[in-house]
Amino acid sequence: MSPRIGVITFPGTLDDVDAARAARYAEAEAVPLWHADHDLRGVDAVIVPGGFSYGDYLRCGAIAKFAPVMTEVIDAAKKGMPVLGICNGFQILCEAGLLPGALLRNAGLHFVCRDQWLKVENAGTAWTTRYEPDAEILVPLKSGEGRYVADQSTVDELEAEGRVVMRYVGGNPNGSRNDIAGVTDARGRVVGLMPHPEHAIDALTGPTDDGLGMFLSVLDAVVKA
Amino acid sequence: MARVVVDVMPKQEILDPQGQAVANALPRLGFDGVSSVRQGKRFELEVDDSVDDAALAKIAETLLTNTVIEDFTVRRVES
Amino acid sequence: MARVVVDVMPKQEILDPQGQAVANALPRLGFDGVSSVRQGKRFELEVDDSVDDAALAKIAETLLTNTVIEDFTVRRVES
Amino acid sequence: MTTTEHLADTVENAAANPETPQPFRELGLKDDEYARIREILGRRPTDAELAMYSVMWSEHCSYKSSKVHLKYFGETTTDEMREHMLAGIGENAGVVDIGDGWAVTFKVESHNHPSYVEPYQGAATGVGGIVRDILAMGARPLAVMDPLRFGPADAPDTRRVLPGIVAGVGGYGNCLGLPNIGGEVVFDETYAGNPLVNALCVGAMRVEDLHLAHASGTGNKIILFGARTGLDGIGGVSVLASETFSGDESAGKRKKLPSVQVGDPFTEKVLIECCLELFQSGIVVGIQDLGGAGLSCATAELASAGDGGMHVDLDLVPLRAEGMTPAEVLSSESQERMCAVVEPSNVDAFMAVCAKWDVIATVIGEVTDGDRLVIDWHGQTVVDVPPRTVAHEGPVYNRPIERPADQDALIANAPDALARPSTPEELRETILKMIASPNLCSRGWVTEQYDRYVRGNTVLAQPNDTGVLRIDEETGRGIALATDCNGRYCKLDPYVGAKLALAEAYRNVAVSGAAPLAVTNCLNFGSPEDPAVMWQFEQAVRGLADGCVELGLPVTGGNVSFYNQTGSTAILPTPVVGVLGVLDDVRRRVPSGIGNEAGETLLLLGETRDEFGGSEWAHVVHGHLGGQPPKVDLAREKLLGEVLAAGSRDGMLSAAHDLSEGGLVQALVESCLHGETGARVVLPSESDPFVMLFSESAGRVLVAVPRSEELRFTDMCTVRGLPWTKIGVVDPDAAALDIQDVATLGLDELRTAWESTLPALFD
Ligand SMILES: Nc1ncnc2c1ncn2[C@@H]1O[C@H](COP(=O)(O)OP(=O)(O)O)[C@@H](O)[C@H]1O
Numbered sequence A: 001m002s003p004r005i006g007v008i009t010f011p012g013t014l015d016d017v018d019a020a021r022a023a024r025y026a027e028a029e030a031v032p033l034w035h036a037d038h039d040l041r042g043v044d045a046v047i048v049p050g051g052f053s054y055g056d057y058l059r060c061g062a063i064a065k066f067a068p069v070m071t072e073v074i075d076a077a078k079k080g081m082p083v084l085g086i087c088n089g090f091q092i093l094c095e096a097g098l099l100p101g102a103l104l105r106n107a108g109l110h111f112v113c114r115d116q117w118l119k120v121e122n123a124g125t126a127w128t129t130r131y132e133p134d135a136e137i138l139v140p141l142k143s144g145e146g147r148y149v150a151d152q153s154t155v156d157e158l159e160a161e162g163r164v165v166m167r168y169v170g171g172n173p174n175g176s177r178n179d180i181a182g183v184t185d186a187r188g189r190v191v192g193l194m195p196h197p198e199h200a201i202d203a204l205t206g207p208t209d210d211g212l213g214m215f216l217s218v219l220d221a222v223v224k225a
Numbered sequence B, C: 001m002a003r004v005v006v007d008v009m010p011k012q013e014i015l016d017p018q019g020q021a022v023a024n025a026l027p028r029l030g031f032d033g034v035s036s037v038r039q040g041k042r043f044e045l046e047v048d049d050s051v052d053d054a055a056l057a058k059i060a061e062t063l064l065t066n067t068v069i070e071d072f073t074v075r076r077v078e079s
Numbered sequence D: 001m002t003t004t005e006h007l008a009d010t011v012e013n014a015a016a017n018p019e020t021p022q023p024f025r026e027l028g029l030k031d032d033e034y035a036r037i038r039e040i041l042g043r044r045p046t047d048a049e050l051a052m053y054s055v056m057w058s059e060h061c062s063y064k065s066s067k068v069h070l071k072y073f074g075e076t077t078t079d080e081m082r083e084h085m086l087a088g089i090g091e092n093a094g095v096v097d098i099g100d101g102w103a104v105t106f107k108v109e110s111h112n113h114p115s116y117v118e119p120y121q122g123a124a125t126g127v128g129g130i131v132r133d134i135l136a137m138g139a140r141p142l143a144v145m146d147p148l149r150f151g152p153a154d155a156p157d158t159r160r161v162l163p164g165i166v167a168g169v170g171g172y173g174n175c176l177g178l179p180n181i182g183g184e185v186v187f188d189e190t191y192a193g194n195p196l197v198n199a200l201c202v203g204a205m206r207v208e209d210l211h212l213a214h215a216s217g218t219g220n221k222i223i224l225f226g227a228r229t230g231l232d233g234i235g236g237v238s239v240l241a242s243e244t245f246s247g248d249e250s251a252g253k254r255k256k257l258p259s260v261q262v263g264d265p266f267t268e269k270v271l272i273e274c275c276l277e278l279f280q281s282g283i284v285v286g287i288q289d290l291g292g293a294g295l296s297c298a299t300a301e302l303a304s305a306g307d308g309g310m311h312v313d314l315d316l317v318p319l320r321a322e323g324m325t326p327a328e329v330l331s332s333e334s335q336e337r338m339c340a341v342v343e344p345s346n347v348d349a350f351m352a353v354c355a356k357w358d359v360i361a362t363v364i365g366e367v368t369d370g371d372r373l374v375i376d377w378h379g380q381t382v383v384d385v386p387p388r389t390v391a392h393e394g395p396v397y398n399r400p401i402e403r404p405a406d407q408d409a410l411i412a413n414a415p416d417a418l419a420r421p422s423t424p425e426e427l428r429e430t431i432l433k434m435i436a437s438p439n440l441c442s443r444g445w446v447t448e449q450y451d452r453y454v455r456g457n458t459v460l461a462q463p464n465d466t467g468v469l470r471i472d473e474e475t476g477r478g479i480a481l482a483t484d485c486n487g488r489y490c491k492l493d494p495y496v497g498a499k500l501a502l503a504e505a506y507r508n509v510a511v512s513g514a515a516p517l518a519v520t521n522c523l524n525f526g527s528p529e530d531p532a533v534m535w536q537f538e539q540a541v542r543g544l545a546d547g548c549v550e551l552g553l554p555v556t557g558g559n560v561s562f563y564n565q566t567g568s569t570a571i572l573p574t575p576v577v578g579v580l581g582v583l584d585d586v587r588r589r590v591p592s593g594i595g596n597e598a599g600e601t602l603l604l605l606g607e608t609r610d611e612f613g614g615s616e617w618a619h620v621v622h623g624h625l626g627g628q629p630p631k632v633d634l635a636r637e638k639l640l641g642e643v644l645a646a647g648s649r650d651g652m653l654s655a656a657h658d659l660s661e662g663g664l665v666q667a668l669v670e671s672c673l674h675g676e677t678g679a680r681v682v683l684p685s686e687s688d689p690f691v692m693l694f695s696e697s698a699g700r701v702l703v704a705v706p707r708s709e710e711l712r713f714t715d716m717c718t719v720r721g722l723p724w725t726k727i728g729v730v731d732p733d734a735a736a737l738d739i740q741d742v743a744t745l746g747l748d749e750l751r752t753a754w755e756s757t758l759p760a761l762f763d
């Protein structure tokens, strides 16, 4: 039977349908997970999708990190389950302490929706093995609070350990430190990414299908595991 | 040099989705006894002593506050 | 019933584009003498007297503030 | 509890004190309207009733000045035109059958004045309101569009209004998870002090799931759910509190209330999912959105659409503010609220769904037999009215109509005498000036703030002529939507101008390869009390209706916004027209960018005449508005549409871009920039390059066809009698648009000119 990828829905989550579609395109089974449940329904990997969880009025991800389902995600992640946080999901993983740093208001102070070139800096994480090292991919970016920040020592550490997964190329759209678009945890299992690979799985509805590689990669990872 | 603080809060009768979101979250996080939360903005300005209260009020009113939906207070704090 | 104010400000070393934007706008609007502006958040909470300072600190630290990027202060104000 | 509540004006009290003076004029009621209310009720209205009638009989809610004209849409709609229409004018939104069992509903609404007062919140709540209209039909909202109009781009107030409105449309729409698939940004002096914010929402449902809200079935419960009710947007009505309780300081304070509403998109997003789950589980008889006029409107409309009466207990309404009077509760425009009619046996199930989504839901009343809407407050009756008289039998005016005295002078002032560029240098300079002008430059600064990807069904959005959405992931069936209106054309001739707006929206839909199916509108005009404005309105309605008959498309709904003027200056007549088309398979959609296949031929379809009345060239270069608008030929537009559809179906088109403001050269530049590809263009030898490049003749489209399909396509055009001209070839190797004997324009040079304008003005 095909691997099961959980897709979390918080009130205010928006890109859950897209994340589920991406999982299906990769021929995994997409399993809906509800914010209020203390249950990951036996999934092999989890996607925390984009959106505005609980409105994100306080701080992006600030309230979502306390959701019952997140307690389970944090435990599972510690045990090595692959977790991908996209956009709001990335913000939530940072707030929850699964990933270092934080995401702040874009330097330009506007929401930015554009097709963004990214360089795959680490093709060794659970979510990026299908890419060539240094491959450049084009996927949508759409966020108002996508400026990645962390203190200098953290940034140095991330760079030194190769934990910057993707970097913006062809211009920094939001003022992120070191053009960082995505980072991973020490084991390369938990990945947070500001742009939206799930919106680049089919040239009909996205700029390219460059994003599909992330969902195919995780299948390899869970099958191996 | 003086430090000036301008507090900008949503008008009482105006809906405050931010504050409401926090208020709704608290019980879920096991914090009880908070009956209302309002969220506004706090500005900290460093100004020369040449800047008088009239100027500060004008800055607060024209630039920092949307007086249609927000109220503000200005105060100098020793720094 | 007590009123509690929690001020949350971006850490000094963190770039604050909103404050920046305000600071840059001031001269254009003919306001000089403001050397820096920082923008943060102000929360006003109505709490029962049962809620002690420890609980308030916890609320401020775990929910209202992201200590990676922000500092906070909590104070009770008579209302 | 504050004193105001004990003093609530009851029916009993109203009967006992018939002569108590009431502030009906302050509430916008005319003397005869007030007299009519007294006549209907056989007594003076209570404060609450007065509040209800005054909002419901307002121009905005009652269409009292436009009704007599809008009838014309119904009168001219034939049965063939109705073929695909499932619901039309009069419902929350029009609904059409697009095939494969799918019903699509769409509507535009204006939120002009509030967006001038508070740009961000005004625009945000405008989006929120139209989305609830679509939701009330039982459909899942799928996308939004935002036709916008502003004063001069460089006017100081535009700097205040535009960024706020754009941020508001984006802030709310993005947070709802609705892709923004199109809109307009137009600048003109007349919109200074009166910007237009028109918001469109489109949704889809299975045909069998169509819900029309009405309160039927005695004993059925009325449930209010969503946000709490506060003092939002009751500015007007608070005079009641102050009049009645002058001296009462809370009322005095409230009299100064801003009539501004703040939107909470998160609450609305949750409300959407909650409503859809309620519809799906089949536990609602009907759902009505609360928009302008809040509970007054929802209860009166539900009751009068149903077969019984209704009883409501206002004490049950969850409030956000203290000491609200019944009149205030009834007129509050607090956002993100809905009202449902539910059978008693389903109430528990209803509440369970709401609890899952943390949505506050309260039974506030029930359907009664009899035919009165009765509302109680603290155990006393404060409203007892025949609902139809509130909702549907408001006043109707036949306003005086008079063709403006200066209309002839305006038309006589033709653009023929204006100095035209002739040398290659002058033409080149004009091209660069035109593509950088506010009405023709890139809208990227605006559209980049809108999420166009969310939900993963957006097939085309900006910068294409039309938004295309996939509706059915299996079959690939989808829709195309475009809105258009050139107010300058409408000023010169509102009848023709409205047809031209229809023609352009139709053409924009057609270039995507879709078959146009239905029309909606948002008619933005000045004061109906000005006979000249009423003439423009009447002409525009007739033009649009007659145009729809020629095209065989029904008008399925619309919205009227009057009183758009600053002082005595009315805005340009702005009948925004939205056209919905259907694609049996969105995979064959045609984009506007060229260079998708090697060696494409560029063809210009349609005829180019010397037409510059109301043109963007006359506006930008000479600040001139006069003469006749371009000729409109809807039979030709239809033919054009058929050719484009056939071309798309048989894979003969690799790109298509309609010609509108700015003419051929604008389309060429955009097609090159969208496709990031150069082109070599040769204008017909006998033609005047200036006219060829800048004329705004309607009924024209620029298409790119693969060389292999060129003959097949041109033969088809010839056979069908559609004029075509080969004007060049796509040149992927050239980083330039080369117009022989006129100019060679580097793509970088063009991009810089086209893209720099709005950022320079608004960043
Ligand atoms: N306010 C807006 N919101 C969203 N999209 C917009 C807006 N204004 C313009 N657009 C998009 O920008 C592109 C160019 O607009 P425009 O030149 O007006 O198209 P057209 O001339 O074909 O009507 C179109 O895709 C249009 O939908």
Ligand SMILES: [Mg+2]
Pocket (backbone or CB within 6 Å): D465, D508, D657, D658, D659, D660
């Ligand atoms: Mg067009």
